[in-house]
Amino acid sequence: MLTREDDIDVHALHRQGWTISAIARHLGKDRKTVRAYLNGRQAGVRKRTVVDHFEPFAAYVRQRLGDDPHLWASTLYDELLGLGYDRSYPSMTRAIRARGLRPACEACRPTKGRAVAVIDHPPGQETQWDWVDLPDPPEHWGWGKTAYLLVGALSHSGRWRGVLCESMEQPHLIDALDRVARALGGLTKDWRFDRMATVVSPGTGKVSASFAGVAKHYGVAVKPCPPRRGNRKGVVEKANHVAAQRFWRTVPDDATVEEAQALLDTWCATRGDVRMRATADGRATVATVAKTEPLAPMPAPYPAVLTAPRVVSAQALVSYRGNRYSVPPQLHGATVSVSARLGGTYLDIATAPAPGRASPLPTVIARHALAPPGAGATIRHDVHVTALEQAALAASTTARPHRSKQRLPPSAAARAHAATLRTRHAGHDQAEHVEAGVVDLSVYAAAAAGRNTLTPPPAEPVTPNPTKETNTP
Numbered sequence: 001m002l003t004r005e006d007d008i009d010v011h012a013l014h015r016q017g018w019t020i021s022a023i024a025r026h027l028g029k030d031r032k033t034v035r036a037y038l039n040g041r042q043a044g045v046r047k048r049t050v051v052d053h054f055e056p057f058a059a060y061v062r063q064r065l066g067d068d069p070h071l072w073a074s075t076l077y078d079e080l081l082g083l084g085y086d087r088s089y090p091s092m093t094r095a096i097r098a099r100g101l102r103p104a105c106e107a108c109r110p111t112k113g114r115a116v117a118v119i120d121h122p123p124g125q126e127t128q129w130d131w132v133d134l135p136d137p138p139e140h141w142g143w144g145k146t147a148y149l150l151v152g153a154l155s156h157s158g159r160w161r162g163v164l165c166e167s168m169e170q171p172h173l174i175d176a177l178d179r180v181a182r183a184l185g186g187l188t189k190d191w192r193f194d195r196m197a198t199v200v201s202p203g204t205g206k207v208s209a210s211f212a213g214v215a216k217h218y219g220v221a222v223k224p225c226p227p228r229r230g231n232r233k234g235v236v237e238k239a240n241h242v243a244a245q246r247f248w249r250t251v252p253d254d255a256t257v258e259e260a261q262a263l264l265d266t267w268c269a270t271r272g273d274v275r276m277r278a279t280a281d282g283r284a285t286v287a288t289v290a291k292t293e294p295l296a297p298m299p300a301p302y303p304a305v306l307t308a309p310r311v312v313s314a315q316a317l318v319s320y321r322g323n324r325y326s327v328p329p330q331l332h333g334a335t336v337s338v339s340a341r342l343g344g345t346y347l348d349i350a351t352a353p354a355p356g357r358a359s360p361l362p363t364v365i366a367r368h369a370l371a372p373p374g375a376g377a378t379i380r381h382d383v384h385v386t387a388l389e390q391a392a393l394a395a396s397t398t399a400r401p402h403r404s405k406q407r408l409p410p411s412a413a414a415r416a417h418a419a420t421l422r423t424r425h426a427g428h429d430q431a432e433h434v435e436a437g438v439v440d441l442s443v444y445a446a447a448a449a450g451r452n453t454l455t456p457p458p459a460e461p462v463t464p465n466p467t468k469e470t471n472t473p
Contacts, residue, residue: 002029002037010037053087054095065102068249075246078271119232121155124294126223127184128153128192128236129177131168134248141166141257142311149243150176153236154184155192157289158277160239161268162247164261166308170198174214174304175342181218183265186295191215192223192233200224217302242272258322258374301343308338310349316388318349322374325349326384327366329391337362345370 002010006027013023020038024031057080064071064079073096077089085092096102129152137147143166150173153160161183163176181187193199199222201208207215207222215222225232247267251260273287310318316329320338327336327349340347346369350362366384371377410418 002027002033007037010034014038053085054092057083057085058095058099058101061096062099062101065096069103069105070245071249072245075249078246078267079250119234121235123156123292124188126155126190126192127181127188127220128155128233129180130194130233130236130240131196132162132240132243134164134244138251138253138255148172149240149248150180151236151239151243152177152180152184153239154188154290154293155235156293157286158235158239158275159184159273159286159290160236162239162243162264164257164264168196168198170210171304171306171342173198174302175306177214177218178298178301178342182298184295185290185293186297187218187220188293188295189221190223191220192225192236194225194233195227214302214304218299219296246271256322262374303344304342306340306342309335310338311335316384317378320347322376323371324378325366325368326378326380326388328384329388331365336365340370 006029009027010023013026014020018026020031020034023029024034027034060083061076061080064076073093074089077085077092080092129150132149132151134147134149136145137143141147148165148168149162150165151160151162161180163179165172165176195202195205199208199211200206205224205227207224211222243264247264251263255263273285273290275286276283277286277289279289308320310320312318312327312331312334313324314332316327316332317324318327318336318338320340325338325347331351334351337350338347339350346367348364349366349368350364366381368379368381371379
């Protein structure tokens with residue numbers, strides 16, 4: 001490639017009569033290069049010799065960023081990897097910037113940075129916890145307009161996991177704490193929370209009595225954040241943002257709760273744990289750093305009772321955590337309550353007490369052995385199967401089905417009703433005929449008064465026009 005100065009010299013020497021060979025010897029370049037620039041090649045522009053691997057994906061990236069200008073580049077990179085993109089993450093971001101594919105958002109300008117304190121997190125010392133509100137879950141989940149994700153992050157290594165929940169009530173919180181801690185590999189010495197009402201008493205700011213038993217069971221110290229100091233748990237706050245952007249935005253509409261949870265677990269293991277962290281010896285992945293943390297083993301789950309409302313299906317089944325359990329067929333369409341003790345082996349399905357009953361407690365109508373979450377099992381009691389079959393047989397009939405082309409003339413009863421209608425109709429027509437035979441002529445006489453067209457109307461007198469002159473003989 002020639003510089004712009006060499007290009008000017010080539011054209012100047014050529015106009016002076018120098019041959020291409022002489023110009024090439026003078027500049028120390030190849031004759032083919034000199035001839036190419038004399039034929040119109042631009043100086044300072046190198047011809048691209050490599051294949052643009054990003055070009056097949058440019059249209060998809062333009063559409064995704066046009067639909068969602070706030071989509072993270074890392075989230076987009078995850079999608080492109082699934083579509084066959086085999087370049088690095090920096091290559092993708094450079095291509096996006098070079099093509100200007102991300103539209104500007106004037107309403108969301110970046111804020112100025114501020115000073116942040118550096119907090120030391122020794123290995124195995126602290127786990128940070130926080131809830132994430134996830135709007136618009138799939139309608140078939142039956143969770144309403146908002147789902148919830150409890151995120152737990154190891155402060156030292158940055159490793160985090162999350163569990164989807166339909167409520168933020170304390171039993172759901174305890175269940176999610178146990179599941180996340182087991183996914184992280186064990187217990188740290190401290191649990192860091194914000195001032196959530198299920199953990200901290202709003203009036204005193206200290207651990208509530210109901211949650212104190214949970215902390216004692218797991219052998220951890222509860223460390224609430226000071227008021228208006230949410231950055232004290234910045235590790236989990238960052239994980240919350242990542243979960244909302246790189247996980248929740250990509251959950252398909254037809255995914256079940258179990259499929260969405262598996263999608264999150266897979267992402268954390270394949271993408272979240274491979275992030276690089278600065279260490280005393282250099283850099284290492286999050287998974288490598290997490291393996292060095294001294295975590296205490298998990299005890300048995302805290303015996304909290306988890307309760308969730310469910311609607312009975314037409315097959316007299318109740319869905320719970322990816323499995324279906326039978327109830328009496330009379331409860332079709334009714335709302336029941338499913339209760340299960342954490343770490344237990346069975347669940348109870350109960351209904352509200354009937355009106356007028358003195359007992360305020362719900363009535364347990366079925367008890368089933370718990371199936372593994374997400375197993376897709378259908379568990380039925382024999383008595384429920386028998387009752388469902390009897391109900392189905394009682395609703396069925398042995399009569400021959402209706403034939404659309406069968407000849408069915410009017411029956412005797414129908415013919416009797418038809419005769420009554422004909423008699424009534426005939427009497428009504430006769431009465432109208434009698435009334436139509438009597439005509440009152442006074443009405444016509446009054447209407448015709450003053451409308452005689454046979455006698456011409458009297459002539460109006462002619463009034464002379466004073467403005468016209470008359471000629472006299």
